[in-house]
Amino acid sequence: MRADALRNRDQIVAAARVLFITHGVEAPMEEIAKAAGVGVGTLYRRFPDRGALMDAVTVDVFHRLTGMIATARDEESSAWDALRRFLREWAEFRLGLLQDPLCSGMSQALRTNSELREIRTRWLELFERTVQEAQQAGDLRRDVGLMEIATFMNLLIRDEQTETTGRILAFMLDGLAVTPGT
Template sequence: MTATSSAKVTQPRLRADALRNRERIIAAARQMFVEHGADVPLDEIARRAGVGNATLYRHFADRRELVHHVTLSVMDRIADQAESARTEETDAFEALRRFVHKAADERIGALCPLISHTADKGHADLLAARYRLNSEIDALMAAARESGQLRTDIGVGDLMVAVTQLTRPLPGLGQTPRSHETGSVCMDFDRFVHRHLQLYLDGLATPARSELPGTAASLEDLRPKT
């Protein structure tokens, strides 16, 4: 077993129906955190998941615990996308492209404030998930670099900055559009994400057209300093 696979977070074994409810709650919470922010009422999350409040609290004692597991879920899904792209694509740079677009679909930029300010960043499960995520993306980038297609002066952190910034809600607009702004061009921002990611990816290809200032960023560099 490799270090990356052994670091994948495992959850306690549950009955099939209980596991389905737990996964539905996490999926609903992730969607609503993206749409409305971290303070969305838990009973609305339960309603979106199609379960009762008692079921939600049976799985998650409070908001902090739910945020913790949403964070783990997002990190694990992104690591899965990196692993799948690396093992299924024959062209290393196309694997990188595939991963970046899939990671953007996870809307991790919208979740960043939630993860940074609420999650227990030192928890063993989060450390393991972060290790696996970093290892999978690093392996993906290493393959593209070794193929001669990816410039050599960037790191995992550089890549994830672009993905998170392009999937972050626009300043001042919140997570959901206000009714009087329905016609605003900003409301269609999401449809430009993959277009601009493609432009960014073109800038990562060799030969590099300029020398980047500073040094390559790691995933660790993106963690808030306490």
């Protein structure tokens, strides 16, 4: 793939990632192409239909989420601190998972698209390990699962008001923490 073609591809995915969140996954393809600085034709050459584009965005988002959580685990001293930092950054960058939050509903794509399958697995593993460690350390409630956290995050990022969103996340983190009296 030529350098410029690759750049185009990246710009399209980036534009789609943003527009899918801000304008919904129904955002006009022409808008996405314009935001990416290319013609629709170019978009369709790379991604035969909206589904393919959504899958590509999902892969991209998984990559970013994986990077985020990996960094947080490296740099924070506890799993609980890493988890909280990860979720705050997730919210801040509004990385949407588009489909159901663990993307288990994407059975078709998961079967076909090995890149998607692999990055999803890697992220899930890191995420799950962090959650379990935080629970074992006695910081995170034991009755919470990946599904609840991911679903909550996926809902949260749909909101536009960053200020309010941040406070809601803070309340939720307090709700998830193990408190002395519990």
